[in-house]
Amino acid sequence: MKVLSALVAVAVVAGISFNANAAIDLRVKGTIVPASCVPFLQGGGVVDYGNIPAEDLNQTSFTVLEKKEIVFNINCRSATKVGLKALDGKGFSQIPGILAATIGPDYTDNYNYGLGATVDGESIGGYAVNLKPGSFNAGGAAVKAITSLDNGTTWIETTTGAVGQTDNIASWSSTTGLPTPISFITLSGAMEVQAVINKASELTINNDVPLDGLTTFELSYL
Structure with a gap:
């Protein structure tokens, strides 16, 4: 009986020593994200x-087409400050100075989006x-477009509402x-x-030449 009691005592002591050195971590994780907004x-x-009939194009100068409008909306889950960034998917086809020479000097190539190229590699x-301007409202109240030239550090008013890049x-x-x-x-x-x-003198128009512009707009949470 005494021997048995001694063995039991050793087992208990060994168990207490093992549990004192054991450890387990509890990690609390998650990510706080901005309120979700969806553009349309x-x-x-x-x-x-x-x-666009080829004969309507000017042979020696650029041809300015009419303005086209498209409805643009942003819907957010809660009140959120957002900005709009743009990326030209056809930047390789930009013609330097084409907008400044036609629409106005404020339209530098930072506001110029390419229309793609012909099968012969000519920029369209x-x-x-x-x-x-004057078309936007937020929650029923009129708002105006503004722009930042330095990634959101400072803001200025814009009379044209032109959306730039970079x-x-x-x-x-x-x-x-x-x-x-x-x-x-x-x-x-x-x-x-x-x-x-x-x-037109810069384009080979033996077959249909499709306009192929592509701009990707990305919402930036401010």
Whole structure:
């Protein structure tokens, strides 16, 4: 009996020593994300100029096409400040200076989006994208487009609503006071697209030449 009692005592002591050195971690994880916003462009985001007769193109200068409008909305789950960044998917086909020479000097190549190229590699033209002045409202109140040229550090008013690339961000502010991005749940308005076609003498038009512009818009949470 005494031997048995001694063995039991050793087992108990060994068990206590093992449990004192054991450890387990509890990790608490998760990510706080901005309020989700969803942009919407009418008609799947397609601006269609239809058929453009080759004989209507100017042989020695650029041909400016009419402006086209497309409904643009942003819907957020809660009041959120957002900006709009743009990326030219056809930047390889840009024609330097085409917009500045036709639409106006403010339309530098930072606002110039390519229209693709012919099968012979000739650049077809370019286009500008504007947030149409006077068309936007947020929650029923009129707002105006503003822009940042330095990735959101500072903001300025824009009379054209032109959407630029690289470090440019477009946003919206109240119609009074300083140009500062405002929070909103719903925003609605219109985008304007104006295309300019290259000189006909620079294009080989033996077959149909489709305009092939592609701009990707990305919401930036401010």
